Amino acid sequence: MNSTNGKAHIASIAVATPPYTVNQAQAGAFLVKHYSDKLSPKSLAILRKIFAHPGVSRRHLAVDDLACLVDEHPDNRIARYTHWAVNLSSQAIVNALTLIGLTMEDVSGLVVNTCTGYICPGISTYLIEKLGISDKVRAHDLVGSGCGGAIPNLQICEDMLKGSGEGVIVSVSVEICSATFQMDDDLSLIVSNAIFADGAAASVLWRRPEGLALIDSVSRYEPRHRDDIRYVYRNGQLHNQLSVSLPEIASKTVAKVVTDLLRPWGLRIEDIKHWAFHPGGEKIIDAIRNEIGLSEVHLHATRDVLARYGNMSSPTVFFVLQEILDRGSIQPGDWCVMVAFGAGLCAHACLLKA
Template identity: 40%
Template structure:
């Protein structure tokens, strides 16, 4: 299942050894914020809910761990929109503005001007556009017309890691300037009222956001940037394809989310992560920082179990889920941003990004923190066990078969 791709130091035309580094990282959300209590009141008032459906909304929205979510909407009434054309227009409006905000923050941290960007990679799964978002992003930022660009579609929550890998490949092939990597999702454009538990869960936990990363080649023998991009790994497990996907109904995207997703996701990322660690002669104890996609408390609990990690190791993923919900593909970079801001990683420490998505796919990235990451304030005090691992949104008593290798 695991691919074997690795990124060694780059040999430029002058034979100087360079590394791929993350020079700037920016995150952004739409301005409209809704607490889970407000969402419950609105759903209760405007949706025709069956008793079991209402109870599940209550359990997730009122008793769950998410405080609130940022949504690409002008008013709460946008939740009721079902016209595909209007939904697409709303997606385009908020995906552009949110992505641009994240990109400008990343560029500012990197000290890079838009005109310096030589490549652009954009991923999204919450709407289909032709041309893709790259055309709009390039226009809004004022990027050069000779830019190399790529749009990634259909990969869902794991997509930002192959996005970063594609951006790294652009740097490998050409030393023409930094490459901008952008992940943006407007999950609220796919809200789909319905009585099925998977729709209740989807409507209750997904939020909107964007993350941008500026990738560059390091200066000769320098420890610059925030992190060094060491290596990538991926896996594809088609036998579980139907467990996590979008379907189109009436011109709209309808989420399909099986009860088995937490176990399948944890099993697939464990396999990919283990392969990547073995390739570099590392163990899990060599990883100081884990940035795991915050797909939900059940997902994180299963990942911690499979990787034999203490819940404290995933505290930054839990924090992002609590404050933003599941934003799909940008989420893991929100986690990395919080690690940089609050975790005080030391130069030379290793980290790993883990995410999974449609396909069924899983992705991992091995990183090494640089001196540029060590300038953040002391982290807030955290509790060892906040009850995160006990949370479970799926129907009690559900039996899930053991997931084996693909």
């Protein structure tokens, strides 16, 4: 029996980034210029070392100029978040549908996840208006899943597909991480400002046996590690909080969720030809490689996305999957595992088959 029979399929993927790009030398110089008076000599030395690391070369940010980040008013920040979240999501949706010859009339469901801004009503309603999606569409907005949010989003879309008739379900992950920019004498903020960026990804799910079949997915939550990776509010503003222990914690949780995913299917690590990991950072990628026992070949796409885009939070794992598909290395029958992790601490894994 074909294991893909009756399964939802990812028909297409499209990604979008804002046009403004910054390399690490420019970003580091900006922080030193505007915030060196807030940083201790030790922190300045750490900053220069982190920004000189080749793991990230450039990033896309939803700004016209870095200067707008300095003392940005909260009202301007949420307006910037809303503008770019809607525009990038729209670009990704249109491109994902166009790739498979569909239009907005074919969309019967829409799920949007984000963690870097909160608006009410949610982004989905702006997309319905901007793109002319049916006012009868089933739409949901998910918040608070952090960098791991793309896979829970996909799980909900898969469930929605069962009642969609001939329509398709669109999954959108969008983050404007620059809308949470903060800077102080805090290692978490120094690291965050060295790796985080902005972007969106859309995927289209349908019933046809074409594309990547969603065979299974699993999730694992470790609330005892909540404070190791999360946003916290200080003076009414989001501040990213990252533990120095995160590589070890995240890699062990990822290894558990991968085991949970593969074991019921009788699969082993060596049976999986393609791996799409959320690129949480160079040290985290290294820790996952060592914990699971992967070769560097399996991590090429993950590292390449980190280098060219940085960490865009939830959509980033779809950038990695898109990179794998663009390389043309996936053959019919190949297994692929997609893994995302983030605030919670949570980890999610999805088993795909070409």
